[in-house]
Amino acid sequence: MGFVILDLFLVLTIIFLLLVLSMIWPPDSPWAPWWRTGDRQIRESLKLAKVTKKDTVYELGSGDGRFLIIAAKEFGARGVGIEIDPLRAFISTLMIYIIRLQDKIIIKKKNFFDVDISKATVVFVYLVPKALARLLPKFKKELKKGTRIVSYRYEINLPLKKYDKENNIRLYVL
Numbered sequence: 001m002g003f004v005i006l007d008l009f010l011v012l013t014i015i016f017l018l019l020v021l022s023m024i025w026p027p028d029s030p031w032a033p034w035w036r037t038g039d040r041q042i043r044e045s046l047k048l049a050k051v052t053k054k055d056t057v058y059e060l061g062s063g064d065g066r067f068l069i070i071a072a073k074e075f076g077a078r079g080v081g082i083e084i085d086p087l088r089a090f091i092s093t094l095m096i097y098i099i100r101l102q103d104k105i106i107i108k109k110k111n112f113f114d115v116d117i118s119k120a121t122v123v124f125v126y127l128v129p130k131a132l133a134r135l136l137p138k139f140k141k142e143l144k145k146g147t148r149i150v151s152y153r154y155e156i157n158l159p160l161k162k163y164d165k166e167n168n169i170r171l172y173v174l
């Protein structure tokens with residue numbers, strides 16, 4: 001019995017350390033899945049894109065879902081999150097049900113390259129440059145003219161509309 005408890009303790013310690021390390025590793029490392037946008041940057045992104053209740057915000061790689069939750073609660077927007085990681089897709093879906101936003105936000109546990117994003121009026125991304133470069137043809141093919149794209153931290157190869165240097169947020173309009 002003592003060994004079982006010790007084993008369990010060791011496993012939990014390793015999981016905890018991995019979680020902490022995943023927040024420290026740079027975001028373009030495959031070991032850094034838990035990089036998240038801060039709440040302030042989320043609100044500033046939504047303001048920069050002038051999001052309103054008329055918008056449908058797509059978040060590509062929606063993580064824990066906070067961006068879409070704030071977009072729905074504070075800006076009235078509808079949200080579609082696409083998240084490949086089952087754990088994060090599950091946690092965000094659960095949160096959305098707990099705070100009863102399921103009529104406004106859906107989370108798709110999918111690869112965003114396989115999802116049609118043409119209904120978006122606003123797209124939010126916090127993704128590494130390699131993924132953004134791969135997404136560019138999809139943006140150009142599927143998104144309507146006038147769709148706003150907000151990128152936290154990394155540039156997209158599109159004409160820049162606005163840049164919030166302090167928060168490292170870029171706005172592009174197709």
Ligand SMILES: C[S@@+](CC[C@H](N)C(=O)[O-])C[C@H]1O[C@@H](n2cnc3c(N)ncnc32)[C@H](O)[C@@H]1O
Nearest residue numbers: 035036037061062063082083084085111112126
């Ligand atoms: C840097 S995190 C950002 C999370 C969240 N958007 C935020 O700003 O807090 C990138 C997220 O994209 C997800 N992701 C990466 N590639 C993806 C893909 N091809 N399809 C769907 N999600 C993906 C990762 O699992 C991770 O949750």
